[in-house]
Amino acid sequence: MDWVRKYRLGPLIGFVILFIVLSILSSQFLTFDNLRNVALQTTVNALLSVGMTFVILTSGIDLSVGSTLALSSAIAAQLMVSHVNVALACIVGVVIGGLAGALNGLLVSYGNLAPFIVTLGTQQLFRGLTEVYTQGMPIYNLPTSFTDFGTGTVLGIPIPVILAAIMFIAGWIVLRKTVIGRKIYALGGNLKVAHLAGIKVKRYLVWVYVACGVLAALGGLVLTARLGSAESTAGTGYELNAITAVVLGGTSLLGGEGSVIGTLIGALILGVIDDGLNLLNVNSFWQDAVTGLIILIAILLDRKKSR
Amino acid sequence: MKTADEKELIAMMVGRTVENRYPRVAANPGETILKAVNVRTDRVKDASIELRAGEIVGLGGLMGAGRTEFARALAGVDRVLSGEIEFRGERVSFKNPGDAIRKGIAFVTEDRKSQGVILQFSVRENMALPTLSQRQRMGFINMKRERTFTADMIEKLHVRLSSMEQAVESLSGGNQQKIVIAKWLARDPALLILDEPTRGIDVGAKREIYDLMNEMKSEGRAILMISSDLPELLGICDRIYVMHEGKTMGELEGESMNESNFIKLATGRDLAWIG
Numbered sequence: 415m416d417w418v419r420k421y422r423l424g425p426l427i428g429f430v431i432l433f434i435v436l437s438i439l440s441s442q443f444l445t446f447d448n449l450r451n452v453a454l455q456t457t458v459n460a461l462l463s464v465g466m467t468f469v470i471l472t473s474g475i476d477l478s479v480g481s482t483l484a485l486s487s488a489i490a491a492q493l494m495v496s497h498v499n500v501a502l503a504c505i506v507g508v509v510i511g512g513l514a515g516a517l518n519g520l521l522v523s524y525g526n527l528a529p530f531i532v533t534l535g536t537q538q539l540f541r542g543l544t545e546v547y548t549q550g551m552p553i554y555n556l557p558t559s560f561t562d563f564g565t566g567t568v569l570g571i572p573i574p575v576i577l578a579a580i581m582f583i584a585g586w587i588v589l590r591k592t593v594i595g596r597k598i599y600a601l602g603g604n605l606k607v608a609h610l611a612g613i614k615v616k617r618y619l620v621w622v623y624v625a626c627g628v629l630a631a632l633g634g635l636v637l638t639a640r641l642g643s644a645e646s647t648a649g650t651g652y653e654l655n656a657i658t659a660v661v662l663g664g665t666s667l668l669g670g671e672g673s674v675i676g677t678l679i680g681a682l683i684l685g686v687i688d689d690g691l692n693l694l695n696v697n698s699f700w701q702d703a704v705t706g707l708i709i710l711i712a713i714l715l716d717r718k719k720s721r
Numbered sequence: 722m723k724t725a726d727e728k729e730l731i732a733m734m735v736g737r738t739v740e741n742r743y744p745r746v747a748a749n750p751g752e753t754i755l756k757a758v759n760v761r762t763d764r765v766k767d768a769s770i771e772l773r774a775g776e777i778v779g780l781g782g783l784m785g786a787g788r789t790e791f792a793r794a795l796a797g798v799d800r801v802l803s804g805e806i807e808f809r810g811e812r813v814s815f816k817n818p819g820d821a822i823r824k825g826i827a828f829v830t831e832d833r834k835s836q837g838v839i840l841q842f843s844v845r846e847n848m849a850l851p852t853l854s855q856r857q858r859m860g861f862i863n864m865k866r867e868r869t870f871t872a873d874m875i876e877k878l879h880v881r882l883s884s885m886e887q888a889v890e891s892l893s894g895g896n897q898q899k900i901v902i903a904k905w906l907a908r909d910p911a912l913l914i915l916d917e918p919t920r921g922i923d924v925g926a927k928r929e930i931y932d933l934m935n936e937m938k939s940e941g942r943a944i945l946m947i948s949s950d951l952p953e954l955l956g957i958c959d960r961i962y963v964m965h966e967g968k969t970m971g972e973l974e975g976e977s978m979n980e981s982n983f984i985k986l987a988t989g990r991d992l993a994w995i996g
Contacts, residue, residue, distance in 0.1 A: 592860045593853045600850055603839035610798065610828065610836060611850045611904075612819035670841065 424715060425664050425679040432683060436690040443693055450572065454640075456685035457574040458483075458633045460678065462652055463659035464578075464585045465515075465629030467677045468622045470660050471589070472602040473669025474529035476623065478518060479630040479656055481540035483649035486510040487634030488544050491553040491644035500560045508631045514540055515627020519620035537653070545646045554643035564639030574636040581629060585674040598622060603670030658705070659684055662712050683708070731924050742928070743956025746935040750776045750959070753810075754912050754943035755826075757795060760804035764790040766967035767804075772912060772943040777934055779958035780947045782987050787967040788947045789831055792914050795945075796828035797821030809911060822851065827905035831916035831947070833894070837901040840890035844882060845871040847889050847900055852907045874903040879929060895926025902933060913937060916947045931957055951980060965989045 437444045462479050469476045490507030494500055514536065521532040566573045589595035601608040601615045609615050633652075638644045663680030665672025687708065691701045725733065731742075751774035760768045768791045772778050780788050793799040795806065797815030806813050808824055815821045818828065830836040838847050848871050849856070856866045871885045878899045882892055889897055898918060905913065915934070919927040934944055934957065948954045954961055960974045963986035970986040973979075 591862060593857050593862055594860060596846070596849075596853055596862060599846075600839060600842075603842050604835070606836045607839050607850075610818050610830060612817075612822040614817070614819060670839065 422664050422673070422676060425662060425676050425683070425712075428662075428712070429679050429683050429686070432686055432690070436686065436693070440690065440693040443690065446570075448689065448693070450570070450575075452682075452685045452689045453575045454572045455688065456681050457572075457578045458637045458649075459652065459655045459659060459684065460578040460681045461581055461629050461633035461636065462656040463663075463677050463681050464581050464674055465626030466653075466656040466660050467585065467663075467665055467672065467674050468589075468598065469529070469626045470657070470665050470667060471598055471669055471672055472619060472622050473605075473667070474522060474619070474622070475533065475657065475667075476515075476518060476626050477530065477533040477653045478514065478536040478540055479626065479633075480649035480652035481537045481544065482511050482514040482627050482630040483634035483637065483652060484544045484644075484646060485514065485540045485547070486631035487638040487644045487648060488548050488553060488646060490631075490635060491556060491638055492547070494556050494560055495553060500557055504560075504635055507635055508628055511627040511629075511631025511634070512624045513627070515624040515630075516620060518627070519623030522623065523616035523619035541646075541650075548644070548646045550646055552643045552645045556638070556642055556644075561639050561642050564636060564641075574640065577632065577636065581632070582674055582678050589674060594618075599670055655684060658709055662709065742924075743953065744928070744931055744935060745957070746938060748776045748938070748959040750774065751941060754808070755795065755945075756805075756807040758805045760791065760794055760806065761802045762790060762794045762799045763802065764799070764967065765794055768794075768964065768967070768969045769804075770795075770945075770962055770969060772945055774911070774941045774943050775938055776959045777938050777944045777946060777957055779954040779961035780945055780964065781949075781951070781954050781961050781983060782964035784949065786964040786987065788964050789916055790967075791964065791969075792828065792916055792945065792947060795821075796826055796914055798828070822908065825909075825911040826914065827851075827908055827910035827912070828914045829898075829901050829905060829916060829918060831920070833897055833901060833921075838889045838897055841888055843886045844875070844880070844889055844892070844900060845885040848874055848885075848904045848907070851904050870907070874907060878903045878906075878933065893923070893926070895922035895929070898922055898926070898930065899933075902930070906937070910942065912943045912945065914945045914947075917949065918946065919948070919950065919953065927953075951983060955980065955983070963987050 442448055462483070466476060466479065486507040489510050490503045493503035493506055518533055518536055521527050522529050563573050568576060589598065597608065597613050597618055600611065601613060601618055605615060634649065637648060659680035660672070660677050661667065661680070662683055663672065663676030663678070665676055684705065687705055688701060691704060753771060754774050755770070755772045758769045765787045768787065780791065782788050790799060794801050797818045797820050801814065808826070813824060821828070834840060845867065849867050853862065856863045856870060868885065875882065875885060880896050880899045880903070882896060889900060919930050934946070937944055946958060955978060960972060961978055961983065962972050963970050963983060965987055966989065970989065973982055
C-alpha cells in the first residue's frame with residue numbers, strides 16, 4: 415500500500431469505487447447526459463475549490479468565498495441590466511472578487527490576523543453589502559449573450575465545464591511547475607523558513623487571497639449565467655463545499671501539502687454523491703448526512719495514513 | 722573493565738578514528754567583508770564586528786548575551802535601530818532577509834527544525850528553495866536542472882540518504898544540517914553566518930561540518946560562527962568576539978584566545994590589557 419500513499423492515490427481510489435458502485439446501482443448513472451450534468455453541477459464548486467486549494471496550501475482558510483461570489487455577481491448583473499457591455503460587466507465582477515480577496519489577504523498578512531477570523535468577518539461584510547446593494551431583490555432579465563454562457567456547449571461540453579477545466583489546469587501548472595507555486599507550498603510548509611529564504615511571504619499571501627477571490631467571482635458569473643438571475647443569497651454555504659472538496663482531495667489544513675488534482679477529485683466525489691443519491695431516490699435530507707459521513711471517513715483514513 | 726579515553730570513545734561512536742577533533746587551516750585573511758559598528762536593535766544594545774574574507778570568526782558569550790540577535794540583525798531578519806553596517810565596502814540597511822541574501826549573506830539559523838528546513842518537504846525541495854530563481858525560465862522551474870543541482874550538492878556535502886525525494890524529517894540531525902548548509906552554499910555567499918551549526922549532531926558529522934567550514938574559508942568566504950561549545954569555538958575560529966548583555970565586550974585573537982579571557986569577557990569583566 416506504500417505506493418498508494420506515495421502518489422496520494424487515496425482520493426482517486428475512493429472516487430473510482432464510488433463511480434463503479436453507482437454505475438451498478440443505477441442504470442442512468444453511466445450515461446453521457448448524466449455525467450455531463452454531474453460536471454455542470456460541480457462547476458461552481460470546482461471553481462471555488464481551486465482558489466480554496468491555494469489558500470489552504472498556505473495554511474489559511476477563506477470563509478468569504480460564498481459572499482464574494484454573491485457580491486461580485488450582483489454588481490456584474492446590475493451593470494448588465496443597466497446596458498453595460500456584457501464582457502465589461504464580467505470583468506468588473508472579477509475585479510470586485512479580486513478586491514474582496516485583496517482585503518482578506520491584506521488583513522491576514524500585513525494585519526497579522528488569523529485567516530479564519532478575518533474571513534468570518536468579511537463573509538458577513540460582503541454578504542451585507544450584497545443585500546444593501548440589491549435591496550434583497552433578485553436581478554433578472556439578463557442579456558441572453560450572457561446567459562448563453564451558462565447554457566451553451568462546445569462540442570457537447572458545457573462552457574462552464576470548459577472554464578472550470580481551464581482553471582484547474584492553470585492552477586495545476588502554477589502550483590507544480592512554477593517558482594511562484596513552489597514558494598506558495600514553502601510558505602505553507604513553514605512560514606519562517608520561507609521568510610528566511612528571502613521569499614516575500616506577505617506579498618505572496620495577498621496574491622493567494624486575490625486569486626481565491628477572482629475564482630469565487632468566476633464561480634458567481636457561472637452560477638448567475640446558469641440561473642439567469644443574481645440573488646443576494648447566492649452562494650450561501652458554498653465555502654464549506656469548497657473546503658470539503660479540498661480536504662477530501664487530501665490537502666492538509668496545516669498547509670504545504672496537497673494538490674489541485676486532489677481537489678478536482680474531491681469536488682467530483684461531492685458531485686457524484688449528490689447525483690447518485692438523487693438517481694437512487696434517496697431523501698434529500700439524507701444527502702447531507704451521507705456527505706458528512708464520507709468526509710469523516712476520509713479524514714479518519716487520512717489520519718491513519720500520517721501516523 | 723576496560724576504560725577508553727576520549728579518542729577511543731569517539732572512534733567507537735562513529736566507527737572510525739577522528740584524528741583531530743578541531744582541524745585548523747591557516748588563515749589568510751583578505752579584504753574586509755563586513756563591518757558593523759555600534760549596532761543596536763530592540764534586543765542588541767551595542768555590538769560591533771569586523772569580518773574578513775577567508776577567516777572563521779567566532780561569536781561567543783553566555784546564553785542570552787544577544788549573539789543570535791546580533792546575527793539576525795546582520796542577516797536582515799531583525800531591524801537595526803541605529804549603528805552602521807558596511808558589506809563589501811557598501812553601506813547597507815536590510816529591510817528583510819531577502820535583501821541580505823541578494824547581497825551575498827547566508828544565515829544558517831540555530832533552530833534547524835523550525836527555521837532551517839521544512840521538515841515534511843523533500844531534500845530536493847529544501848535544497849532548491851533559496852536558489853529557485855537560478856533554475857527558472859519565464860517563471861517555470863527547470864526540473865531536470867533542479868535534480869542535477871540537488872544530486873551535485875548531495876555529493877559535494879556527503880549527505881547520506883536513500884533518495885533526494887525523501888522527506889528531510891527522516892534524516893539524521895547531521896544530514897539535516899548539511900542540507901541547510903548546502904542550500905545556502907548554493908547561493909555562493911561572501912558571508913556565511915552559522916548559528917550553533919553543530920548543536921545536536923554526532924561527533925562524526927561535527928567533524929564534517931568543520932571540514933566544510935574550513936573549505937569555505939579556503940575559498941575566501943567570511944564565516945561567522947556562533948557556538949556555546951567553548952572548546953569548539955577556541956578550536957575552530959581564527960578570532961572570537963565575545964558578547965555580554967547585548968554588547969560586544971571585546972575580541973580575542975592569537976595568544977589572548979583562551980578560556981579564562983573568554984570567561985572574563987563573557988561575564989562582563991574587561992581585559993584592561995586588550996585595550
